[in-house]
Amino acid sequence: MNDSIRIVKEEINNLPEDYREILVLRDIQGLSYNEIAEVLDIKLSNVKVRIHRGREFLKNRLYARGLI
Amino acid sequence: MNDQHISFGTMSDLYDNTIPTEEEKEALVKHMDSCPSCRGEYEKLKNTIHFCQELRACEYPLPELCNNTINSIKSRRRKRMFSRAMPAIAASIIAIAGISLFDNGFFINSPGSSQIAKKSESRAGESEKVVAIIRNNDATVLRISDMFIEGKIKLARFNKLRRELGFRNVSYSLMGHTPIARQSSQWRSNIENVGTGNNGSIWQPMEYKTDAEEQYVIFRVYSK
Numbered sequence: 001m002n003d004s005i006r007i008v009k010e011e012i013n014n015l016p017e018d019y020r021e022i023l024v025l026r027d028i029q030g031l032s033y034n035e036i037a038e039v040l041d042i043k044l045s046n047v048k049v050r051i052h053r054g055r056e057f058l059k060n061r062l063y064a065r066g067l068i
Numbered sequence: 069m070n071d072q073h074i075s076f077g078t079m080s081d082l083y084d085n086t087i088p089t090e091e092e093k094e095a096l097v098k099h100m101d102s103c104p105s106c107r108g109e110y111e112k113l114k115n116t117i118h119f120c121q122e123l124r125a126c127e128y129p130l131p132e133l134c135n136n137t138i139n140s141i142k143s144r145r146r147k148r149m150f151s152r153a154m155p156a157i158a159a160s161i162i163a164i165a166g167i168s169l170f171d172n173g174f175f176i177n178s179p180g181s182s183q184i185a186k187k188s189e190s191r192a193g194e195s196e197k198v199v200a201i202i203r204n205n206d207a208t209v210l211r212i213s214d215m216f217i218e219g220k221i222k223l224a225r226f227n228k229l230r231r232e233l234g235f236r237n238v239s240y241s242l243m244g245h246t247p248i249a250r251q252s253s254q255w256r257s258n259i260e261n262v263g264t265g266n267n268g269s270i271w272q273p274m275e276y277k278t279d280a281e282e283q284y285v286i287f288r289v290y291s292k
Contacts, residue, residue, distance in 0.1 A: 004119065005119070005122060005123065008119040008120070008122070008123065009123065012120070012123070020137070021137055021140075021141060023120060024137045025137070027117050027120035027121060028120050028121070028123050028124050029124070030121075030124070033084075033086075039138070039141060040141060041145055048077075048080075048081070048086070049077070051080060051084075052076060052077040052080045052081075055076075055080055055113060055116060055117065056076045056080075058116050058120075059076075059112050059113055059116040062112075062115075062116055062119065063112060067115075067119070068111075068112045068115040068116060068119075
């Protein structure tokens with residue numbers, strides 16, 4: 001398996017649960033904001049904030065691992 | 069906007085194309101054209117998301133990750149709905165609706181679900197009986213958890229309730245006129261186990277004092 005992908009999977013698995021959830025739904029599964037709001041039963045504004053924070057968190061981790 | 073860097077949140081919105089106005093969007097793009105720092109950050113964001121999207125293309129263990137995520141979300145939602153439905157004020161109404169939750173809430177993530185499903189069906193019947201006994205004795209159901217049903221009854225009526233509950237494990241605390249903080253040790257010390265069969269009931273009814281109508285008993289009927 002591609003080394004980068006292995007590292008990305010590892011980092012996603014190590015994310016705090018809230019962030020992992022939202023990134024799985026948004027950036028891996030490709031659900032829309034509205035769909036995510038429904039699945040997680042949270043407000044749309046919360047969806048956006050969580051996505052921002054999740055992505056930033058993961059970005060920092062991938063940067064630390066030298067992937068990006 | 070030109071002399072300020074773009075926040076990560078805004079970059080995220082830009083990537084998702086959820087910037088409210090075209091004007092704003094154009095201003096952001098213009099800024100990035102002239103700001104290497106923001107351009108660099110945006111690239112990192114894009115690459116992060118692209119890596120995630122690449123995972124979609126991998127077969128292993130993606131379905132597992134997604135299914136586990138969706139299942140854990142669903143089970144949390146069920147538990148959240150369950151706890152949102154339990155205020156003491158509406159407890160007696162909710163007891164009727166809550167009977168199926170009494171037995172289902174505990175088992176969501178357990179393996180061997182078909183065996184558990186059968187067990188939970190018989191437990192549903194049992195909890196219905198308990199709630200019926202409680203209500204028939206003018207007692208109030210306060211709380212239903214997967215371990216016990218908690219209720220409140222006037223002391224004067226407790227003996228009769230206790231007899232009708234028969235062989236079930238029951239713990240109780242006398243509340244008096246004012247509620248006392250209920251600690252689990254208090255409950256444990258009051259647990260009694262009344263045997264059935266030839267020996268009959270070994271539970272001794274409480275002797276009531278004159279103000280038995282004013283005092284309350286908080287009790288818990290434990291599931292088997």
